[in-house]
Amino acid sequence: MRDERLTFFGYFRNIYTAVKSSLIGMWITFRYVWGKKPVTVEYPEVRDVLPDNTRSRLYNDALNCISCNLCAISCPVDCIYISSVPRPKDLEVPKCDDGTPKRQVLTQYVIDTALCCYCGLCTVVCPTECLTHTDDYEYSQYMVEDMKYDYLTDDLIAWRDRIVKT
């Protein structure tokens, strides 16, 4: 596009620079054949080591939850649904692993992971650290309804043994 008057030598200089810059580019690319380590992670067989604070699927250890509602309040997208009832007075108050008394009976703990934005705001406010981000990211589903996880169902409570490191 530049306004250059094309001279006889300019014509050949153009050809020379074009060929030269192409060859330089090809040489840079060609050097990748040897001498460079492949960077590809062969995913299903080899996995990257994720850092400790990685933010993937949420898991609530319902047995340690004191139904404080802090996570639901801090969630910017309102995808955590908790309900609880006060514990009847005639029953003794159980304690969490770290000694916090559970004054409420948790009756529902649902997270809709199809809405979650994985911001991590809910896990930092959790007083008993029962709500955590796990490093599990492989949970694609065929149905969108399956993405709503009720953490009081038996299979998810059983999942605790695999997730929670003691």
Next chain:
Amino acid sequence: MQTWDMDLEELKEEETSLPGSKLKTELLTVNMGPQHPATHGVLRVEIKTDSEVVAQAIPHIGYLHRCMEKHCEAIDYRGILPFVDRLDYLASMSQELTYSMAVEKMLGTEVPRRATVIRMIISEMQRIASHLMAFGTYALDLGAFSPFLYAFDEREKILTLFEDISGARLLYNYFWIGGVWNDLTDKNVEYIKEFLDNFEPELVKYDRLVSQNRIFQERTMGVGTLSLADAHSFGATGPVLRGSGSAWDLRKVDPYLFYNEVEFDVPVGEGQRGSEIGDCYNRYYVRMLEMVESVKIIRQSLKLLEPGPTLGKVSKVIKIPKGETYTRTECPRGELGIHLVSHGEKTPYRLKVKSPCFTHTSILPHIAPGQMIADFVASIGSIDIVLGEVDR
């Protein structure tokens, strides 16, 4: 703002008054986008062409209008951070910086020194990552595939660092109000140093591979020239303004963080390598030079790191007194401004984002007339828009 309409009328007159021709010609309308590999997202441009020359280009935006400003009126100040991330998803850290600086300015919070230095390091790393993406996709737009792979290769290294400190790969939520979430460990500092040492030869390689390439130069030089007066009038900032020859950089003009304690130059488009000032090549080249400057800044700010706290004192429930502010910082794509109006509640009354990409997209109809369609693609790429920020 009648420029392109006038152009169109002139063009029609010219066509109809061709000597000896009684053929009536019409302009052909070509619809580019919203699904198009070269529009960087969901930009739709309605192009009126005369053969292959663009006579008029009308951008249609709003295909990614995610109602972010409406959400901000209902969400507390901490919860807005993830939404601010999603504005310019290629430079989330810089967006977070602007937002948290706006809130801190209203609250009067003091950010600890270590947190400020970490912010500076990380936002410059983010600038490198964002410019790498711009470089890779720009080369991809112009038909070169391998620079894309090289750029992503280096970008992945930066993302690995970000993932290590924040836990996420793309949308970090790392700069909190009052500081940063996690501290930068010694291991991270070593990683950054190692990355910078490896990155400088890469920049030389990119320069030889793309910037000095004759074909690339022919595609970009003298294309999409934007004069300085027009750039000012459009309110252009960032590499677009600097490519037009102005040394306006908010980091120099109004230093925030510790940019006054480090030394760096502001790269300006000066018609390097025989290009015109303000053309696509200059805008591209300013980005490449900015990466060099970012490397300089990071090296100097790593020396400023001192042990200390990383999160200032902020109350658990943030309530901002009545008032309003307009805060702006220099993001990779230009100046991002946040106009925050508070009524003393837990949520902002209004949060308006001045996005540089929105401003830059409005330049497109101005520089399009008279270009070939392929050059128009080069113009879009050189402006480097992110549709998430254009539409918000």
Next chain:
Amino acid sequence: MQDGIVLTKVDELLSWGRKNSLWPMTFGLACCAIEMMATGASKYDLERFGCGAFMATPRRADLMIVAGTVTLKMATRVKILWEQMPEPKYVISMGSCANKGGPYWQHGYHVLKGVDEVVPVDVYVPGCPPRPEALIEGLMVLQKKIANERILHEKWVRNV
């Protein structure tokens, strides 16, 4: 026509061929598109699954990866694009926004609450944005689904 061992084997062969040559469409909407590009780049290399040939036109593609927020303005275009794809076609909904509206479900007056309102979705990949590995895993889940499909059986046995 009877369902027999020959038909089953041919079906398997066809499914095997189809699942290993899914060609996705270049169709990025928002943040997830960057992760989709990262998946296609050198570190994660989608080409290993026969899925790296990003087609620029819907007419040559088998797979639409809806990567990002679908707004109401865009939804009609998504539907047009899906209709242009030749059969058999598959849709992966990538990320929270495409699954159910994501973070924008509550006050998003202009956001479509899930791309399944306009096109049928085969696999939902969670994440905001999903890691490249998560997208690959979603792809493998889709491949599993395709492997169980029986095209000739559907066509010749069941419909007769």
Next chain:
Amino acid sequence: MKEYCMRSGLEMYNDLISSINSAVTNANASLISPGEEEVGDSSVLVNPESIFEVMSFLKPLYNGLQVISGVDYTEYIEVCYFLAHFDPENPKDVMIKTRLKDRQDPRLNSISSLYLAANWQERECYDMLGVSFNNHPDHRRILCPDDWEGFPLRRDYKVQEVYRGMKVNPENKMNRDDQLFEDNKQKGNEADLIAWALSKGL
């Protein structure tokens, strides 16, 4: 009190206001600055009828328009213009405000002949807040579709239910059951619920 401008403080504002008032009749420029227990930046309030004249006066002083922002304060709609002087040697910027009392048909004169940036910014202001601009070359919606109803960032905005056959808020996606869980279950028998939860060791 903090000032908005980077380099210059209140003196600059006072000078600017007096020069605006002397140059433009009916401008009624006045200073808005945060009072006690308020924080933030100061700005200049001008009369909405004379916005074009004020901007013509300011154009030689500030060469760029950054953004036009609008706020809906139920009684009136406020439109803010952020002007900046993009000169590394002499950086300055100012916030000009104007208030429109008429909510039914708020009107302003367009400044798109002065600043090229104003074209799209004014379109956005119209799209989001319904402020119309006289003499605008291309007065359309910009972010929302052309056939969209209402102005989203007004405080009394109600979203339309259906747009071109697509439900904006479909019932099955809104998680109503989860949000109403408390009411539904607790209206039933609480004792059963507690027994069910206790059996899980909660």
